[in-house]
């Protein structure tokens with residue numbers, strides 16, 4: 001049976017939380033995003049301000065620019081940023097994933113070269129795992145890197161690499177040895193300089209209209225030998241080593257949060273029973289998810305590896321992120337289709353989100369943004385089906 | 399050993415002996431579990447929430463979770479909280495909610511020595527004049543009691559919220575049990591030459607149950623802990639959130655559990671329904687999800703959209 005122990009954030013997180021809120025109230029110009037999805041809002045100026053506050057690489061050693069804080073302190077900063085809809089995409093992956101990877105497996109020289117820039121909020125990373133024929137089955141990647149003189153020669157195609165056209169580096173998972181019976185062997189992680197190496201980066205427009213993810217093509221791209229992260233051949237162990245961090249954070253259940261905030265604003269101080277019920281229901285879900293997520297943070301802080309619990313938080317959280325807009329639209333039918341028009345003409349009148357000035361205007365825009373992004377919630381970072389498989393393994397079923 | 403652990407182990411020991419399938423069937427057939435009631439009395443469990451018991455209320459509620467796991471065929475929370483509100487323990491006390499102006503739905507009202515009635519106006523002790531036997535959909539006695547008021551009980555507490563919280567803990571225990579039964583069944587039952595747990599569809603269904611159950615247990619424990627650490631504004635809202643969230647989990651978990659069990663789980667002979675029917679009944683008792691969602695939502699709306707996040711991001 002999976003356990004989520006009650007876990008309290010330490011007291012010292014309260015002043016920090018207040019500091020983040022004060023900071024955000026001064027930075028309103030950066031808070032124009034209508035959603036709380038962590039991948040929308042690539043704002044280098046904002047990331048640099050966060051870096052100056054010491055809020056990137058918070059848990060890392062001081063020697064590389066880190067703050068030597070606890071995971072709980074990082075948790076508080078990140079959840080406050082997401083809840084406010086702050087633009088965190090630029091530094092997010094570097095802070096959550098690539099930095100910790102380099103810290104754990106990188107050479108001293110790599111740490112000195114890459115980490116301080118990340119903590120300053122000036123150096124951004126992308127993930128190069130997926131390929132045209134490798135999604136959930138990540139171990140099947142075909143991109144290769146082979147020794148060429150002093151360096152590595154990379155060939156293949158990475159797909160869906162978020163912000164590769166805006167960021168500085170990619171950590172690519174590549175095959176450095178021919179496939180063998182052990183399909184997890186022979187993989188390596190290699191750093192690619194997205195601006196100076198000769199990889200071709202082509203943005204792919206998503207269904208919400210954004211151009212965030214990319215195809216990255218490698219045709220005989222030569223990189224120096226010191227770009228390999230950790231031991232060559234150790235790539236699989238490295239990419240799977242930090243899954244609990246990647247899957248259990250507040251970004252896994254807050255992507256649709258602004259929909260709820262705008263709903264409460266629009267419903268006003270005296271909501272209808274249906275509106276009140278939606279607010280109560282969604283909040284009940286959020287309280288539970290946040291407590292479970294903090295419970296996982298507690299296990300991580302204690303040095304455990306709660307991979308199954310993290311997968312469960314992500315699966316449940318992602319489902320909630322999709323459920324929230326659906327619940328909200330049913331609770332506020334008038335917000336999306338004007339009933340008067342429905343009664344008189346029989347035709348469905350969809351209010352124009354830009355010109356109409358009713359109280360639901362901002363809600364409508366946030367709802368639309370979030371609904372259009374929502375298919376990605378249960379796909380990115382491990383699909384719902386893959387996560388359920390992880391949970392089933394944790395239950396002893398496979 | 400902590401007080402809570404001691405209480406839980408005592409309760410587990412008693413319930414293991416007195417809540418087997420036969421005992422649950424007998425209670426549903428209308429036979430009051432006298433032996434169980436007497437042993438609870440002998441162990442003093444019915445007195446553990448008396449004002450001078452020295453036991454924290456959150457520890458008492460931890461026992462309700464155990465009771466839910468075992469589908470205990472006695473209204474343990476009503477008994478224990480009824481004694482608390484009367485400030486005494488003499489006889490078998492039960493507590494019900496006013497259904498309409500003149501009648502209360504009382505667990506085992508036909509057997510109760512004392513009947514307390516909860517309404518918006520407060521808590522009253524009734525002199526039972528007429529008792530009409532009835533049950534909820536789990537076959538638990540919910541008798542219609544009408545009578546005259548004996549006394550108005552003064553309680554600083556919100557009886558409806560505490561009884562709702564008791565159901566929350568019972569449901570959490572029942573959900574845990576339902577998941578256990580389902581995991582066991584899926585690994586034992588074989589079709590197509592292997593345990594059905596080997597099929598991905600079954601694995602995913604069980605994963606869904608595990609996630610809902612984990613969320614429900616975390617919600618229930620947090621609301622029980624709120625008895626110790628929440629302020630008077632927050633406590634009923636934590637209870638509201640828990641009743642809403644846990645009630646929602648019951649529908650999902652009961653549905654999937656029966657799907658996994660196939661026809662066997664649809665028989666009266668199987669034990670599963672004693673738990674799943676209770677989940678269906680308990681989610682509606684002392685306010686269903688809609689009621690508590692609205693109570694929580696109204697309070698949050700009154701505080702305004704910009705205050706929502708700080709309510710959620712509380713430090714437990």
Ligand SMILES: Cc1cc2nc3c(=O)[nH]c(=O)nc-3n(C[C@H](O)[C@H](O)[C@H](O)COP(=O)(O)OP(=O)(O)OC[C@H]3O[C@@H](n4cnc5c(N)ncnc54)[C@H](O)[C@@H]3O)c2cc1C
Nearest residue numbers: 127128129130135136160161162376379380381383385386
């Ligand atoms: C917005 C967005 C951003 C992304 N950013 C990045 C990025 O920056 N870097 C990066 O490397 N990748 C990124 N990805 C890719 C992401 O990691 C993959 O989409 C994901 O791993 C799933 O792979 P796929 O899309 O190829 O789906 P597939 O693996 O082809 O799956 C298709 C469907 O089949 C199901 N399925 C697959 N295998 C099984 C199985 N064994 N059992 C049951 N069902 C199964 C899946 O659950 C899914 O429903 C991003 C994706 C999105 C949507």
